[in-house]
Amino acid sequence: MKIKKSIAVSAxxxxxxxxxxxxxxxxxxxxxxxxxxxxxxxxxxxxxxVIEKYNVDTSSFEKDYEDYIGLLSNYSLxxxx
Amino acid sequence: MEKLRxxxxxxxxxxxxxxxxxxxxxxxxxxxxxxxxPVQDLIAKYGSPLFVISEKTIRSTYKKVKxxxxxxxPKVQFAWSYKTNYLDAVCNIxxxxxxxxEVVSGFEYDKAIKNGVSGKKIIFNGPDxxxxxxxxxxxxxxxxxxxxLDEFYTIVELSEKLGRRSRVAIRVNMDTGxxxxxxxxxxxxxxxxxxxxxxxxxxxxxxxxxxxxxxxGTYMLSPSAYGVAARKLTDLALGLKRRYNHDVKYIDLGGxxxxxxxxxxxxxxxxxxxxSFEDFAxxxxxxxxNAEYPTDNLPLLILxxxxxxxxxxxxxLGTVISNKRSSTGKRTTIVDIGINLLFTSFWYDHKITxxxxxSQYTEETTIYGPLCMNIDVIRENVVLPLLNKGDQFVIHHVxxxxxxxxxxxxxxxxxxxxxxxxxxxxxxxxxxxxEVFNSLEKIPEHLKRFDL
Ligand SMILES: Cc1ncc(COP(=O)(O)O)c(C=O)c1O
Numbered sequence: 001m002k003i004k005k006s007i008a009v010s011a012x013x014x015x016x017x018x019x020x021x022x023x024x025x026x027x028x029x030x031x032x033x034x035x036x037x038x039x040x041x042x043x044x045x046x047x048x049x050v051i052e053k054y055n056v057d058t059s060s061f062e063k064d065y066e067d068y069i070g071l072l073s074n075y076s077l078x079x080x081x
Numbered sequence: 082m083e084k085l086r087x088x089x090x091x092x093x094x095x096x097x098x099x100x101x102x103x104x105x106x107x108x109x110x111x112x113x114x115x116x117x118x119p120v121q122d123l124i125a126k127y128g129s130p131l132f133v134i135s136e137k138t139i140r141s142t143y144k145k146v147k148x149x150x151x152x153x154x155p156k157v158q159f160a161w162s163y164k165t166n167y168l169d170a171v172c173n174i175x176x177x178x179x180x181x182x183e184v185v186s187g188f189e190y191d192k193a194i195k196n197g198v199s200g201k202k203i204i205f206n207g208p209d210x211x212x213x214x215x216x217x218x219x220x221x222x223x224x225x226x227x228x229x230l231d232e233f234y235t236i237v238e239l240s241e242k243l244g245r246r247s248r249v250a251i252r253v254n255m256d257t258g259x260x261x262x263x264x265x266x267x268x269x270x271x272x273x274x275x276x277x278x279x280x281x282x283x284x285x286x287x288x289x290x291x292x293x294x295x296x297x298g299t300y301m302l303s304p305s306a307y308g309v310a311a312r313k314l315t316d317l318a319l320g321l322k323r324r325y326n327h328d329v330k331y332i333d334l335g336g337x338x339x340x341x342x343x344x345x346x347x348x349x350x351x352x353x354x355x356x357s358f359e360d361f362a363x364x365x366x367x368x369x370x371n372a373e374y375p376t377d378n379l380p381l382l383i384l385x386x387x388x389x390x391x392x393x394x395x396x397x398l399g400t401v402i403s404n405k406r407s408s409t410g411k412r413t414t415i416v417d418i419g420i421n422l423l424f425t426s427f428w429y430d431h432k433i434t435x436x437x438x439x440s441q442y443t444e445e446t447t448i449y450g451p452l453c454m455n456i457d458v459i460r461e462n463v464v465l466p467l468l469n470k471g472d473q474f475v476i477h478h479v480x481x482x483x484x485x486x487x488x489x490x491x492x493x494x495x496x497x498x499x500x501x502x503x504x505x506x507x508x509x510x511x512x513x514x515x516e517v518f519n520s521l522e523k524i525p526e527h528l529k530r531f532d533l
Contacts, residue, residue: 015092023095027442027467030090056087059468064089067406069091074410 001069002079003037017077024075029054033068037078089467091442112368112434112475115396118342120436123513124473128512129400132497133334134483136174138394139480140502143178144340146390149358153366156381158477160204162336163189165387166395169377169500170509172196175390178198183385187214194221204333204385206294207230208266215239217329226250226294226333228267233281250333251278256311257297257306267403268294270313271438279317283325290327294319296335296385300344300428304360310334311368318380319373334365340392342429342478350432352375358389368481381386388481394457395480398436401472413467419450419457423479426459436473441464452491484510493518 006018009031019047029050036046047061053070071080113120116135119386123131143159150157160183161175167189172182173196176185182193185207194201200221208228210218212235218225219239227233234337240247252267254277268274293314297306321327337360343351369382399418407413420426433448445466450457461477468474487494493513498506 024092025095026092027088027090027440029088030092033090035445050087051086053085054087055084061087067404068090069405071410075092075094 116500121161131398134395135394149362164385189503249288253295257309259306292331294333301337304364307369308364315372332383336385336387338389340388391480392478395477397476414446419452424486432477
């Protein structure tokens with residue numbers, strides 16, 4: 001799973017997709033995950049980071065993560081490997 | 082090290098078209114307390130789902146509505162519409178405030194008597210009064226509002242048999258400029274049915290014609306329709322005065338004022354669109370005061386207001402079961418409250434707010450109940466904070482009709498609690514139990530055993 005190179009998250013959580021001209025907002029957790037993805041972290045690594053830092057269990061995070069990645073892909077923000 | 086509060090990741094596309102078609106208001110202000118009692122504690126102690134009624138709101142709303150009328154007209158009497166919410170504790174709050182009882186069935190009639198309402202202060206409406214019901218109502222001197230001629234003839238027979246006069250009114254239906262006309266109840270004004278019925282009553286010699294009644298609809302947004310109704314009933318009253326020198330004692334304009342709920346599909350919330358009680362009171366009192374009643378003999382104005390008096394005092398607390406995505410990727414939320422507990426979700430977009438603090442991030446979701454039926458939709462589109470499994474929420478303005486029209490379906494019905502004038506919480510209806518439910522069933526002998 002890779003975020004498109006042209007995509008960046010601003011400090012206020014705004015995302016602009018230059019390919020489609022669409023704009024999005026993300027919440028801080030959404031921004032954090034995009035930034036991890038840009039660093040090429042795997043799902044496993046991301047989950048470990050998040051679970052260490054936040055009050056959430058593995059299975060809840062996994063479900064939310066998959067849901068989120070589904071949306072990113074829906075919005076054409078990821079490149080399929 | 083203490084961990085940070087987790088919020089699930091979300092991304093939202095910024096729409097260019099404004100405003101959002103699901104209404105511009107986002108319910109992100111949490112409702113954490115009801116009359117000072119934490120919602121969390123209520124659910125922990127009494128379970129989820131849970132109906133909660135605020136005694137404070139009932140009494141303050143009643144006082145406000147009553148004042149709107151008594152400031153404008155000298156003789157006003159409310160009669161609590163039992164069908165709107167007939168929990169005994171609720172009815173008794175209204176009776177303590179001075180309301181009579183308005184009932185539409187033998188069951189409701191018996192409830193009012195059992196609550197201690199004097200028969201003389203019970204208004205008996207509706208098309209289905211059995212001979213036995215009418216017998217009781219005549220013996221108790223109750224106010225019988227005749228719906229059709231079959232009922233009229235039954236009363237004539239009973240009055241003869243009992244050697245007692247009965248106190249009656251007729252229900253009148255009419256064109257008030259709001260359509261469709263509810264013309265299935267009572268006698269029509271425009272085509273002369275109502276006047277015919279009044280003549281029959283006067284000619285019978287068996288009844289005291291004490292009042293005239295109408296109930297022109299429910300959730301009426303037009304105060305002027307009440308002005309029309311008051312003038313048409315007044316016209317009949319003055320006709321009786323001219324022809325028989327007979328004074329009716331009261332004009333009963335029924336219920337029908339809107340509560341502040343939002344009708345489905347309405348663009349603006351009900352809190353912005355419903356006329357005030359003062360607007361209704363002004364129309365009605367002007368119509369009565371401007372009529373040619375002798376000033377020392379004005380009729381009593383009776384109101385059978387239901388939903389507008391109690392909707393705001395009722396809350397339904399629930400819990401999120403799961404978040405999902407539909408086949409098209411739309412967020413959906415499953416909760417433990419089904420339409421069997423929230424009958425009014427068929428016509429209202431009920432306000433729903435979370436019961437705990439959230440960040441400012443929100444999403445559009447569809448709220449589904451737990452009933453395993455496709456029609457079980459509580460809100461088709463609502464913008465809410467990011468609710469998770471186990472989060473609690475509050476549905477507002479559910480005091481009217483839900484607690485009398487609810488259905489037992491696949492689960493037992495929950496408790497109802499009343500928060501009293503302090504912040505003491507009283508259970509006013511227990512949750513149903515398997516034992517209570519099964520006590521009504523009987524299994525024939527040959528069906529008691531089977532081998533699988
Ligand atoms: C005869 C009568 N009176 C009063 C009411 C209460 O009406 P509402 O809740 O609209 O005020 C009803 C409700 O249907 C009714 O049928």
